[in-house]
Amino acid sequence: MLPLAGVTVVSLEHAVALPFATRHLAELGARVIKVERPGQGDFARDYDRAVRGGMSAHFSWLNRSKESLTLDLKVPRARAVLDRLIERADVVAQNLGPGAAARLGLDAATLVARRPELVAVDLSGYGPSGPYRGRKAYDMLVQAEAGLIAVTGTPDHPAKAGFAAGDVAAGSYVIQGVLSALLRRERSGAGAVLEIAMLDALTEWMGYPVQTVEHTGVELARSGIGHQSIAPYEAFRTADGDDVLIGVQNDGEWARLARGPLSRPELADDPDFATNQARARNRERTDAVVAAVVATLGTAELEAGLAAAGVAYARVSTVAGVLAHPQLAARGRWVEVGSPVGPVRQTRPVVEFPGEDARLGPVPALGEHTDRILGELGLDPTEIADLRAVGAI
Missing domain, CATH: 3.30.1540.10 (formyl-coa transferase, domain 3)
Structure with a gap:
């Protein structure tokens, strides 16, 4: 049995950071219900059209093994559905825009006050307090604020990291926080309010440059592919x-x-x-x-x-070289998973358990699981049709 079997995660998520975290929770066995806006869904669905059939490479990477439920939270009846779903959840996570979750009463502190056994996560760019709390934060912006761009690139040309480093850093701490909170709840029964900021996460990953400048007062020179303090x-x-x-x-x-x-x-x-x-x-x-x-x-x-x-x-491999890398091939690190556009090749879960089949569910279509999830909540087909008619789902 996978370690998170029986755990239900409800995630109001978009973009990269939180979907990265919940995909890994799903691969550890959790049931992850991804709440999306009707009609449009997670805007990462439209980041690109790289995958055959027009699916976004971002969305394909981040959302396998999840269920997609569409709800328009501006419609009171949809919000009532979400509240019923949250009552059955073990974990609720959100990375809505600054202040949006609090206005809806869906911030972690409010949810845990209502259900003390709940593990609730607020993931934001800069955290819930401080002068930057209301700023929108995207990965490249946080790379800039955390100093990563300042130390990346050549002496003449700064550069951002070639992948979403701030998003992945923050998502990694969401995973750590949720697993730790679930373990603590198993022992004490208490839930947790987890407030995780992208800037905090990426600044932690900047430990070597930060410590060096802290103790020398000298900014590190960008060194391209080389190392600032080791040669060759x-x-x-x-x-x-x-x-x-x-x-x-x-x-x-x-x-x-x-x-x-x-x-x-x-x-x-x-x-x-x-x-x-x-x-x-x-x-x-x-x-x-x-x-x-x-x-x-x-x-x-x-x-x-x-x-x-x-x-x-x-x-030094190209990305095409990684796709053909002999070490990855020898260890069977590539698999195919289902998606709305057919099978897509992806990496296996990084963490697997001997004797357990890896969790490799498909990438969901928008709203693919809405009717089934509503049925589980006790709504009959007529009620579901009414919700659809008023635009709630």
């Missing part, structure tokens, strides 16, 4: 035209690199290169020495030499 830790182009990242973590690895693949044993003891502090201080010279040798070697020859020397390396 950079991608170098082989004679075959591949970019191979070589990561030297200590002086012993440098000595093995110098005596092995570089065929420059004198560099192992050269005071300009023998220690990481010296190599980082002479970064341009260090990288130039490595680049000159790597450029004469084929990729397979270089990788064999690095492996023999015990030096860490990785080929």
